[in-house]
């Protein structure tokens with residue numbers, strides 16, 4: 436009887452328990468790369484090199500070149516033409532590789548090749564994951580040939596900076612972390628009832644008043660246009676496109692509090708808002724002469740900052756007889772400016788061009804008619820990708836209106852997009868009603884965004900949670916080096932399950948709609964407010 440497979444399983448299990456302790460063995464099982472590459476061919480042997488390499492970097496790939504130099508500097512690896520190990524970073528035509536694809540060969544030399552700067556940047560990220568995150572006297576890499584390209588073009592993370600603000604420094608860190616996992620869209624939810632976060636020069640009160648409020652216990656603040664322009668460039672250098680969202684015609688209390696004329700005359704509550712309700716505020720759809728110039732002027736300034744082809748204009752959680760008319764008109768304004776609108780799923784009822792993207796967020800929403808019209812979909816079904824839900828059932832300060840068991844890592848990893856033929860990708864959302872500081876954001880985002888990255892990038896048939904656990908588990912030191920205050924996920928061997936709180940927050944599972952569920956939670960939730968403790 437051959438005991439070898441059983442021994443390997445036992446060894447792998449031990450490695451999970453002492454996470455990181457068997458990194459070298461783990462490398463022989465599968466390279467420590469998340470998301471899993473399309474094709475990995477292991478060859479016998481390994482490359483060993485000390486803290487010096489000969490570097491040949493194509494100057495036509497500046498972003499990849501910078502990423503490689505940063506990686507080598509972090510590992511204290513010097514460049515010296517006389518070094519025996521050479522690192523080639525080369526752009527070259529390759530008919531078999533899509534634009535974001537790359538090849539990475541480790542033999543006597545390390546060769547990274549791609550047809551684009553972005554592809555080469557991703558090759559560097561794979562190398563970055565295979566190397567340790569901190570300097571060592573000697574480096575060892577397995578001989579391997581990797582050929583890789585993403586399954587989906589849209590690999591997104593969205594941050595709600597409106598309920599509770601996240602400073603620009605956090606966004607920079609987040610972009611750097613996204614890049615390590617080849618995530619490429621950062622959707623910023625820049626306006627909501629509780630806050631308006633983007634400077635609009637024509638309407639200064641939006642930030643004077645709307646920027647000064649936040650959800651109770653959360654952070655207020657706003658980004659200047661200069662800060663956002665710099666952030667756009669910072670993200671571009673890391674393969675990340677910033678996608679702005681101005682949510683309308685609902686979720687606009689911060690705008691109404693700033694400019695009362697945007698509300699209908701009979702509306703009496705025009706105060707800044709710090710609660711948790713949704714669906715109560717709306718631009719006055721019976722005042723087209725007031726609201727459409729506002730929409731157009733705001734979007735003109737937003738689009739001048741963000742070069743993203745796709746621009747999100749919200750459209751969620753509002754019922755109004757003139758809703759569909761508004762959505763069609765707002766979408767047409769975006770198109771008249773040469774961009775493509777994104778709408779939350781409810782926007783599918785409006786008469787829009789079939790290229791308008793729809794973002795699915797309720798698992799059960801009937802999106803089939805929109806798919807039949809050809810609308811591309813961004814998939815964010817809440818029971819898989821709403822990361823404001825707990826890493827585990829009953830995690831304090833998390834919502835559970837969509838899934839009372841929370842959205843554990845394994846749940847995000849299990850998402851199957853095969854029912855959505857027009858999907859362009861997936862996006863995980865972090866709403867901030869209960870996420871009031873950077874550490875809470877880190878805890879909700881990581882390691883679940885690793886699973887999201889693999890769902891978005893890797894071939895569906897190759898997805899395997901046991902393999903993911905082993906590879907993601909081994910990247911803990913990389914997250915540590917980046918200063919991520921991640922959730923210590925027991926599935927990755929980062930903690931034992933007894934570390935989890937067993938207190939279940941009350942659920943509102945029987946409420947009739949998401950809005951009703953959220954309202955129910957706002958009155959019943961025991962999630963403590965960290966600012967009031």
Ligand code: ACM
Nearest residue numbers: 751752779796866
């Ligand atoms: C949403 O969660 N209202 C898009």
